[in-house]
Amino acid sequence: MSKGxxxxxPNQNGDATNPSVxxxxxxxxxxxxxxxxxxxxxxxxxxxxxxxxxxxxxHLIRLVDRLNDKVSAPDAx
Amino acid sequence: xxxxxVHRREMAALLPNLLAFxxxxxxxxxxxxxxxxxxxxxxxxxxxxxxxxxxxxxWLLTVLRERIHTEGAxxxxxxxxxxFQDIQEAISMLSPEQRESLLLVTAEGLxxxxxxxxxxxxxxxxxxxxxxxxxxLNEILGPMAWHDAGRSDAPAGHLSPGSxx
Numbered sequence: 001m002s003k004g005x006x007x008x009x010p011n012q013n014g015d016a017t018n019p020s021v022x023x024x025x026x027x028x029x030x031x032x033x034x035x036x037x038x039x040x041x042x043x044x045x046x047x048x049x050x051x052x053x054x055x056x057x058x059h060l061i062r063l064v065d066r067l068n069d070k071v072s073a074p075d076a077x
Numbered sequence: 078x079x080x081x082x083v084h085r086r087e088m089a090a091l092l093p094n095l096l097a098f099x100x101x102x103x104x105x106x107x108x109x110x111x112x113x114x115x116x117x118x119x120x121x122x123x124x125x126x127x128x129x130x131x132x133x134x135x136w137l138l139t140v141l142r143e144r145i146h147t148e149g150a151x152x153x154x155x156x157x158x159x160x161f162q163d164i165q166e167a168i169s170m171l172s173p174e175q176r177e178s179l180l181l182v183t184a185e186g187l188x189x190x191x192x193x194x195x196x197x198x199x200x201x202x203x204x205x206x207x208x209x210x211x212x213x214l215n216e217i218l219g220p221m222a223w224h225d226a227g228r229s230d231a232p233a234g235h236l237s238p239g240s241x242x
Contacts, residue, residue, distance in 0.1 A: 029205065030212030040211050041183045047164050048184035051097035056089075057110055060096075063117045064089045067124060068082070 084130050088120070091134055094185065095141050101180050102145050104169045112148070116141040138185070139195045142177060167217040175210030178203045 032040070095116065099109035119140050120127050128136030168176055174196070181192040182203065189200035189207075196203065 029208050032211055032215060036215055037211055040214055043164060044179060044183045048097050048101065048180065051100050052093040054096065056092045056096065060092055060110070060113060060117065061089055063114060064085060064092070066121055067085045067088070
């Protein structure tokens with residue numbers, strides 16, 4: 001596993017055949033039809049929403065609860 | 078910034094967002110849990126540094142993203158408990174920058190400016206990552222796949238363009 005985060009290197013996972021991933025703003029941008037772009041967005045949202053419905057592990061909820069012990073805030077707004 | 082019970086409840090309510098973001102970034106639910114735990118521990122360490130409620134989601138995502146990048150946002154394609162093998166795998170083939178930009182803008186619904194603050198870059202860069210990442214996803218999965226790619230009832234293996242229904 002690589003330590004630290006390298007500067008953006010789009011070519012690593014980007015498409016070598018697509019010059020627009022080289023990071024230069026002056027280069028051409030990929031063009032997707034609005035329909036395809038909308039489908040991609042919808043699919044990503046469904047994927048994300050499905051993950052958000054997974055149960056949250058109890059230990060994380062208990063951890064957030066510990067904020068109560070750390071900070072007593074008598075004045076709720 | 079005092080933490081009142083409402084503030085704390087809102088943080089708890091954001092846990093699913095944080096887990097989804099970290100899982101999509103790493104491809105591994107178990108790693109995501111550890112990363113989210115680390116982000117909350119950071120808040121526990123310095124409760125005074127927690128953002129006000131109006132910007133709590135952006136603050137938590139910023140802290141979480143930093144932890145993901147510190148660990149190295151290397152996707153783990155070996156373990157998929159989500160039943161979303163195809164789209165998860167496709168996402169894992171994007172660069173971390175494309176992945177986070179797409180997730181924040183498309184899935185979290187943030188504007189380019191808000192996503193840019195979280196990723197410590199500028200809006201034009203986020204926009205470019207979203208465009209290039211979307212085009213890349215389209216290449217990977219193929220236009221035919223988009224009918225089913227995000228569907229929760231789609232069985233594994235159903236998403237490839239060539240597979241039988």
